[in-house]
Amino acid sequence: MPDQMPSADSFLPFALPDIGEEEIRAVEACLRSGWVTTGPVTRRFETAFRDYLGAEVEAIAVNSATAGLHLALEAAGVGPDDEVIVPTLTFTASAEVVRYLGARPVFVDADPHTLNLDPAAVAAAITPRTRAIVPVHFAGMAADMDAIGQLARRHGLRVIEDAAHAFPTRHRGRLVGTLDSDVTVFSFYANKTMTTGEGGMVVTRDPRLAERIRCMRLHGISRDAFDRYTARTPSWYYEVIAAGFKYNLTDIASAIGIEQLRKIDRFQGRRTELAARYDAALAGLPLVLPARPAPDSGSTHAWHLYVVRLERAAPSVDGADGAGMAHGGRDALIARLAERGIGTSVHFIPLHRQPYWRDSYGLRAADFPIAEAAFGAMLTLPLYTRMGDADQERVIAALHDLLS
């Protein structure tokens, strides 16, 4: 019964990492090896990641996707007074990296169906100062990369993909990471489709960008300069060619990453299965279910997040009048689910609503009607590989109970 409080261990979180004995053994081996910072295991992780993508790309491990996005924009030449186009419906990291470089994020609205950034809004936001576009593959379905690529080519812009949700995701048969953008950045944060605790991977086909990113990842120390100037190099010698950053991934984290990567197809299979079960079981409820790629498109969904939206006509959930709540129906539904031990979240509070972004750039909600409407109606249901069928049944039953 709803008024029966669930015991602590029966609380269903909205996400949970899937760490096995393999990861634990790999970390132990790393710790016993005596080499714990960036070294041979990280190099193996980078190679394995590139091999998974199966393309002529370079993969550069970093300690977060945020760090990777910063490095990518820096290498792409983004600097003070440049503009970078970013969706409003994303995590703040997608935009903050633009500020790291003194550039200006220009926020754009979402497509009402996919919730990915809207190419028409991108086109309207381009000015002579625009330097780059940062598409985010919302929830794990690729943004319209054909339209974005066309705009970028026409206006001479860089495309840096925030692929924090999109491993593995296919776009018209090609994996994200092998598309025609300049750089793609993946996240291995705890709740992503695979994790290293904290971590990320930067992928690019462009050897010049790769060289700059590798160099800036570790204090601006140039290995190439090192090799160029000395034939027989003493091991203590190095050259600093820029004021770089400390963004390298440790071998401890990479050891976890290698094992997670081995499991990623199984993880992806389970996520896809859970998403299909939600689709079928929730179809009759007053919910807008997540967009999915057309079956014959060659595109796939990583199902990092399963985001539903309450339909306007949804009956008001008990307590929906909630004092001062702007989004009574959605907020009450989250509260009622939590009472039943079901964790949900909201992805995302649009950046134009966040005090820093709103006040720094004078952003107005009226300029982002799609993201505004989506935000007021959306919640993220539990979806993770260790979720059992019975766990999911609990979520489905609670939603039927509350929304029928």
Ligand SMILES: *Cc1c(COP(=O)(O)O)cnc(C)c1O
């Ligand atoms: C998680 C996330 C990031 C940041 O990833 P970190 O690895 O935690 O830095 C960036 N963008 C989006 C859209 C995310 O969801």
